[in-house]
Amino acid sequence: MKNKEFILKEQWQITKHLVRWLLLVLPVAVITGLLVALFLWTLDLATEIRWQFSWIIFLLPLAGVFITVLYKYFGKGTELGNNLIIDQIHLNDNNGVPLRMTPLIIFTTVVTHLFGGSAGREGTAVQVGGSISAFFSKVFNLNQEDNTFILMTGIAAGFGAVFGTPVSGAIFALEVLAIGRMKYNALLPCLMASIIADVTCSLCGIEHTKYHIDSVTTITTILPNIDIDVKLMFTVASAGVLFGLISILFVQLSDFIKKTATLYLKNKLIIALTGGILVISISYLLGTLDYLGIGVKSINTDGISIVSAFKQGGVNYFSWFWKLLLTVITLSMGYKGGEVTPLFFIGAAFGNTFASICGGPIDLFAGLGFIAVFAAATNTPIASFIMGIELFGSEYMPYYAIACFVAYYFSGHKGIYHSQKIAVSKANILK
Template sequence: MKKIRSSFEQVLIASHLLKWTALTIPVALTAGSLVAFFLWSLDEVTNLRHRHGWLLYLLPLAGVLIWALYKYLGKNAEAGNNLIMDEIHEPGGGVPLRMAPLVLVTTIITHLFGGSAGREGTAVQIGGSLAGQLGKWFRLNNEDVKIILTTGIAAGFGAVFGTPLTGAIFALEVLTIGRISHKALLPCLMASVLADITCSAWQVHHTHYHIAINEAINSTVSFIHFDFALLLKVILAGICFGLAGYGFSTLSHNIKKYSARYITRPWLVPLTGGLLVIALTLLLGTTDYLGLGVTNPDPNGVSIVSSFQEGGAGYLSWFWKLLFTAVTLGMGFKGGEVTPLFFIGAALGNTFASLTGAPVDLLAGLGFIAVFAGATNTPIACTIMGIELFGGEYTLYYAVACFTAYYFSGHSGIYQSQRLSGAKTDNLEYHNEQTLKDIRRGRR
């Protein structure tokens, strides 16, 4: 009897996987193609802004345009990633298809005129809205809607960064702090891998990073680098990275909250935000903190890539990028938070290395993934991202930095609809299934 049940169980599993393969393929192909177009567009508008610096002075008007597009066309699409998470936790009104073109266009507008923003939020919303529409067409039940929306997150994330394993785990880990459901495990992996392949097939290339500290560390373990003194520095750096993630998410949310409270006319919020970005740029006398910040046409400028080199970032470069991005996103412009978090982390890692004598490229790489881990509460996904981007030789340091940052970021995060399965420590009495938004409001 057990053998019959076992055999029947495998048939059901095979049937389940075939079903999700069929559903995942169109999500991944479409999301991967749109993300490829999005990344190409970002490169084009970024190069255009670099050639025409005066475009920055139109940023306030661009902010008003973005506000108008969402007011008259967006409806509930304004909620972005948080709407997708809410629909996964409690399927209801659905994720509108209009979210994809709106966020794509408005993110390009933000970058064209110099807003400091990223790209992951846009890619995730593209994947989520396409997946949501497919769920409506196939009239999927609520449980299946949860899975297909999660595959949309995986497809968008995996394609935009060229990290398919990270994309799959991120989609599962980001939904609830302290709990990962394996129900969508294989569908997310299929979606992320296929979307990444599709994006690459369009000849869109991702930035490559390299850590080479072999001679700098006397390893006591044959297959991974390990040095006790360096490990202590990584722990201290992880604390700093977690606090930076906490600072970014808290500042962003507070800017959004208080600007909406004290600026009575909604269209004035992005206009004011644009003026603040211009004022900060003129005050510092540099455009290093505008846009994505992955590379910089100025060989002496600060960027993510430059932060992997000694002297490639100033002591406060991480803070300025944090402030520019918090103002940009907190005051109504569109884009993601993750690439700016990479910048903040890499620059902070560069600073920490300069002050402690640790290897600069390693600490920049650790900051790159660990500030992201702290701000999104996804330490496992970010550890895997380190392996995919930098190689597996330094996995111990990735894990220590990401896990430490995760704890020291507290119960905060950039996604307010992220839910809590259990407090990070026993002496913090938060109820399960609270959202981070509830925690910010002080609900118990």
């Protein structure tokens, strides 16, 4: 009888805890979802304007100077972006995440895309969620542990809403903080925040890009009664190694350009001006503007984009490198936006190239590169695996897992989030 009473009491406490967190998360998730919807709408508008008036990209250097000045006078304490939010979670503090981060990052990211900077959107959405959740943490006067939780729900809400992937958004918020460790006690609050934000964003009329993997069904297995093509499995593992190495290139090149620019140019205004000139010059040398902006779609039906990477001949052999280079220059030299969507582009384009060389299914390897380079660069293999299911369907789950997990192991410990801690080493030799 006492055991039964204890169990009932325990269940009642858990129920109260979840109801409390639903009430705490609701305003954070709804407002984040609305702001992400506004951001995505303005981002699409900015892209359309740039496509219609291509000459506007020549103003990119001046846009970089403008962004730098804005952050100098209004963005003090927010320059670290996503890393700032991760730092505050580790410190159990919310005072370092100001509310002004939201309008500042939305506006400057749209400016970056409007004038042709190669950047993404995840960083913006996560900063929106983080700053909104920090604001409500102060409003609710939460204690240190609850403050940590609500900042994590802000990350989940922003990520889930911006990509339309609520489950991977929740897992990303748990996984991104420390390599090898997740805070499972924040799982349900993060899931609630991610789902509510995604639903809110969708109700505003935002439609996310649909991707399809169709061709693998024509491949026959080598071993009887086993649903995995063993040859394909080893090919995917080989690709996973390369996906991991590409993420290292992205991170190391970002650090190199940032340090080199600071060393030789010194003045942030000159750095931004130079970065814009480099992006424009490289684009014209390549003879295409397809590597500018978000890169999900192209204005030309035969243009290079994430969508085209899922088709035979949809990208060139070095499309992945040019997108990587332009993104690294853009984000390392003062412009704003996220790294994740460019990582999707880089991974999908390299997956297409790898499949073309090895004779594998183009759309499968594009999809694998899409999630695996992201997994490697962010050290979030579980979230990336789940994202593959949410975006491409569950039919090829073993291949998603192989690509993401192998890429994760071969990417080392350094990723795009420098505030990410190492809780558990990937391997003893990497300590």
